[in-house]
Amino acid sequence: MVRNRILRITVGLFSLVLALGQRPQHAQQQFDVKANYTKSEHMIPMRDGVKLFTAAYSPKDMSQKYPILLNRTPYSCAPYGAGAYKENIGPSPLFAKEGYIVVYQDVRGAWMSEGTYVNMRPQNDHKSKPSDIDESSDTYDTIDWLVKNIPNNNGRVGMWGISYPGFYTALGMIDAHPALKAASPQAPISDWFIGDDFHHNGTLFLPHAFNFFTGFGKARPKPTAIGDGSRFNHGTPDGYKFFLEMGPLANADIRYLHGNIAYWNEMMEHPNYDAWWKARDTRPHLRNIKPAVMTVGGWFDAEDLFGALNTYKSVEKQSPGAHNILVMGPWFHGGWSRGDGEGLGEVRFARRLRCSIARTSSCRSSTII
DSSP: OHHHHHHHHHHHHHHHHHHHTOOOHHHHHHOOHHHHEEEEEEEEEOTTSOEEEEEEEEESOOSSOEEEEEEEESSOOOSOSTTOOOSSOSSSHHHHHHOOEEEEEEOTTSTTSOSOOOTTOOOOSOOOSTTOOOHHHHHHHHHHHHHHHSTTEEEEEEEEEESHHHHHHHHHTTTOOTTEEEEEEESOOOOTTTTSTTEETTEEOHHHHHHHHHHHTSOOOSOOSSOOOOOOOOSSSOHHHHHHHHOSTTHIIIIIITTOOHHHHHHHHOOSSOHHHHTTOSGGGOOSOOSEEEEEEETTOTTTHHHHHHHHHHHHHHOTTSOEEEEEESOSTTGGGSSOSSEETTEEHHHHHHHHHHOOTTOOGGGOO
């Protein structure tokens, strides 16, 4: 019985990644979410009283109970309003057609949720009172509310997320709610100093960090459904010239940010891998993981290849009893969710493979990685 259950989980997880890698445009256009799903919006209370905005899409077909798929994001679960629907829901159109209750949530302090947003909020492994919260506890409280209040669910929940939402998925696996049966952190952030996004082996990726936080790092004083929408004006199409002429790193704030991007200044105050950075490393906390885990990453991911590999390795090492698998492919950052993996830019992998086999003279070096 146990062996059969593990086999079912494995098949289900592999089905998930196969579905994630297939997003044909015709399938997206043919499936009508609004015709097949009912949307509801909720403010879900956390243990400390803060309420998080959550949108749930439930199948109109009530002839059976459905599992819940949860995505927690700092990037907005818009469109807002019970009558406003996403064009596509779930990891791919295949999931929407199959029938799931698909739930999106603005994480604490983001968009329409209450509370204060904290980048890479540190995990608290020693909670003793309701005010002791982290992303793990927010996930637990969310799932607990969903299985008790969303009609027609079967009491089983799965999570997925790419990049920053992958970080929230990974932390949601820690001290997980019993209803969370499977989780798929995809290109998840694990350590922003050592290897993900803005530092690689401790070296600051200045353009990546500056360009991201000029938009994402702006303060949000109160819940809002309307984003700032503005983009930083570099004053030149020549990025190399802009950052070269910026001069010393301190000029990023002096000339352009003017103290308005709090996280930028926090990063500048911690140029070394100190306790502040280590508290934001997810890897030590991925212990005793109970849900089945499928981590997904791309070999050509310039942002979070480190996070994918090390999330998998940490679960494997620290949770020896976990059903833990890693799926890697020829993808850029999140490429499995919006492409077929046939190439990288102008490089076509299928052509490279055929050339290797045939060894023909027509194969030019431009096709070789």
